[in-house]
Amino acid sequence: MSGNKPPKATIEIGNKSYETTLGTYCWHHNGKGECVDKVGPVELLKDQKPVNVHPGEKITFKMDYEPKPNEIHVEQINKNNSIEIPVKVNSFFAPNEKGIYYYSYGVWWMDEKEENVSNGDAFYAFVIKVE
Template sequence: MKKWMFVLLIAISITLTGCGESDASSKLSGRKPPETVIQIGNETYPTKLGTYCWSTSNTSECVDTAGPEGLLEGKEPIVVPPGEEITFIMDYEPLPNEVHLAIYNGDKEKEVKVVNHRFTAPAEKGIYYYSYGVWWMDENEENVSNGDAFYAFALEVK
């Protein structure tokens, strides 16, 4: 089993236990997590929604999908120069209060630091797959998620 699948399965099991109703889940709206795009320069590019759990005051739903490489099979990666600054944009309130970004290159996986919704593309040429995980953690109950989503995208550093 690839390491990213193991991490995803852990995230799913944690999320399923914390995906119940609470007063805070009524702050979430919509049938599923919001769209997220990445901005590179003046251009925006969509990400692909993957696994998620979403709870509103009316419903709760958890969906399991393939990892980034599987979700993006047959899609062209976004071409960027080495070290390019990339920004995540999500037009939704409230914004998630926990985020994690993982980069995959072959069998290698690495956590990428995200600061102010931004990160930097790798310096080395190649194709990189990303999983951007976001959580709407309950403000009143520790370790309880009211919603989470994983978004996939790929960059080709040239």
């Protein structure tokens, strides 16, 4: 794994790109490992302005890094309710119901040879407002 912390991740909505905020991660580089624990997405983004989206609009994850993570989980948080969102080809769709939604985009670089061994993981947070 290159770099001393996980790569940047962005979300693409329409033809615009938006930064995500790096949360908790564990990263292995040059034989050393570092784990950083941060608060969850709602606390992490409390001062951030949500990205405005249309109901059902496509949201795509982008990461300019090789190798790509080989395991992905997305959690949606709205009014203290949390659900896992299915992701297909690095994309998912915004909810149809108006409101503010927080997301945790968790990615893992699982070892190709050793089962259940992670070479790094990272959680990225972002917030949207469905109008």
